Amino acid sequence: MSPPGAADRVVVVGASLAGLRAVEELRRLGYDGEIAVVGAEPHEPYDRPPLSKEVLAGEAEAADTALRRQPLEDLDAAWHLGCRAVGLDVAARTVSLDDGTRLEGRRGVVLATGAVPRPLRGTPDLGGIHLLRTIDDCLAIRADLDGTPSRVVVVGAGFIGAEVAATCRQRHLAVTVLEALPSPMVRGLGPVLGDVLAAMHRDHGVDLRTGVGVDGFDGDGRVEAVRLADGSTVDADVVVVGVGVLPSTGWLEGSGLDVENGVRCDETLLAAPGVVAAGDVCRWPNPLFDGELMRLEHWTNAAEQGVAAAARLLAGDEAEVYAPVPFVWSDQYDLKIQVVGHVRGDDDVAVVDGSLEERRFVAAVGRKGRLVGAVGFGRPRVVMHYRRMIAERASWDEALSRAELSS
Numbered sequence: 001m002s003p004p005g006a007a008d009r010v011v012v013v014g015a016s017l018a019g020l021r022a023v024e025e026l027r028r029l030g031y032d033g034e035i036a037v038v039g040a041e042p043h044e045p046y047d048r049p050p051l052s053k054e055v056l057a058g059e060a061e062a063a064d065t066a067l068r069r070q071p072l073e074d075l076d077a078a079w080h081l082g083c084r085a086v087g088l089d090v091a092a093r094t095v096s097l098d099d100g101t102r103l104e105g106r107r108g109v110v111l112a113t114g115a116v117p118r119p120l121r122g123t124p125d126l127g128g129i130h131l132l133r134t135i136d137d138c139l140a141i142r143a144d145l146d147g148t149p150s151r152v153v154v155v156g157a158g159f160i161g162a163e164v165a166a167t168c169r170q171r172h173l174a175v176t177v178l179e180a181l182p183s184p185m186v187r188g189l190g191p192v193l194g195d196v197l198a199a200m201h202r203d204h205g206v207d208l209r210t211g212v213g214v215d216g217f218d219g220d221g222r223v224e225a226v227r228l229a230d231g232s233t234v235d236a237d238v239v240v241v242g243v244g245v246l247p248s249t250g251w252l253e254g255s256g257l258d259v260e261n262g263v264r265c266d267e268t269l270l271a272a273p274g275v276v277a278a279g280d281v282c283r284w285p286n287p288l289f290d291g292e293l294m295r296l297e298h299w300t301n302a303a304e305q306g307v308a309a310a311a312r313l314l315a316g317d318e319a320e321v322y323a324p325v326p327f328v329w330s331d332q333y334d335l336k337i338q339v340v341g342h343v344r345g346d347d348d349v350a351v352v353d354g355s356l357e358e359r360r361f362v363a364a365v366g367r368k369g370r371l372v373g374a375v376g377f378g379r380p381r382v383v384m385h386y387r388r389m390i391a392e393r394a395s396w397d398e399a400l401s402r403a404e405l406s407s
């Protein structure tokens with residue numbers, strides 16, 4: 001029970017994209033109570049996509065990544081930056097911070113703590129081995145790249161690894177990419193399109209090795225080589241490990257919430273009465289895909305879900321379901337790659353525009369007779385057309401026949 005006169009307050013945990021968008025939406029919807037935002041990083045909200053692209057390339061600075069152009073003060077929120085939430089009392093909607101502060105979110109709590117890079121098990125404490133999630137990670141990698149290393153090794157060819165490799169080549173550095181799976185970005189693109197990407201990286205001079213496991217690292221104080229599972233080694237002065245992320249839910253253990261692979265929410269983003277989640281940390285059944293549980297790790301979802309979660313808190317019984325078409329982009333070399341919908345490795349794939357040989361195309365992705373996704377290489381407008389069709393639940397045949405009509 002709140003003491004009489006307790007402040008009407010929303011507590012937002014996580015001061016990044018989803019958290020910021022939630023705060024902005026609360027104000028836009030007219031919420032005029034208190035808002036407290038808790039952020040473990042000391043920085044004001046900043047954008048992460050440039051960290052593997054322009055900032056790493058040396059073409060942009062940390063100051064260019066601010067997520068909000070207007071002053072934060074305009075939002076009239078209390079920002080607890082450099083503070084970590086360490087616990088949540090769900091029934092009392094109270095968040096405990098590592099400095100001993102307790103913040104009651106009488107109106108509600110938004111969980112937007114994102115994700116952290118999955119560490120590679122057994123990684124020794126050697127200089128030159130990096131993970132990439134924060135601006136501080138990015139600047140540390142950039143400082144190492146500025147020293148013109150003779151070889152950079154990227155472990156993992158997912159979105160982050162592939163972008164880091166492309167940026168390093170743009171900086172004319174020798175790059176080896178080590179990927180355990182048969183092709184890069186295979187989880188997001190499937191094997192056929194992953195092979196197109198593999199060819200592109202090799203054409204740009206990346207030593208891309210797929211189907212290889214990493215066994216460990218050698219060095220004395222600083223990394224000197226990566227040991228592979230087959231017993232061979234690859235020399236390395238700098239290593240960037242990009243083998244996926246884990247949702248930041250450790251602080252919610254014991255709260256009573258279901259935090260298996262993210263904070264489990266209902267289709268309106270509610271995790272418990274008065275508690276919502278958004279962004280990379282949120283796992284919810286997406287009604288557009290027949291309630292399939294999803295946890296997305298992409299910018300557009302974090303932004304849109306932050307907005308939706310804020311609206312959910314204020315909506316009461318009028319809550320709307322959150323049913324987006326997932327969307328992610330990646331910039332590599334001079335190419336924009338876009339994936340819409342929900343692509344899996346074993347889906348049907350049909351090129352509906354351009355060609356794989358040119359590496360400019362749109363591929364429609366189907367499953368069980370339905371259009372579930374589309375992948376575009378250098379074709380932004382056409383991809384958006386497929387995004388609309390996915391939202392309209394177009395059948396696979398319909399998607400293919402519409403493609404024929406427009407060709």
Ligand SMILES: Cc1cc2nc3c(=O)[nH]c(=O)nc-3n(C[C@H](O)[C@H](O)[C@H](O)COP(=O)(O)OP(=O)(O)OC[C@H]3O[C@@H](n4cnc5c(N)ncnc54)[C@H](O)[C@@H]3O)c2cc1C
Nearest residue numbers: 014016017018040048049085113114279280297298299302
């Ligand atoms: C290098 C890089 C490049 C990317 N490029 C793209 C791209 O090209 N396209 C794309 O679609 N997506 C991209 N993404 C993904 C996109 O940036 C993320 O999906 C997005 O940042 C998720 O936002 P979020 O607010 O959910 O979580 P995050 O951005 O992870 O923010 C969560 C915040 O919560 C804080 N936090 C965690 N635990 C606590 C706690 N206990 N207490 C207080 N605060 C806490 C964290 O410190 C962090 O600041 C990229 C990500 C990275 C790292």
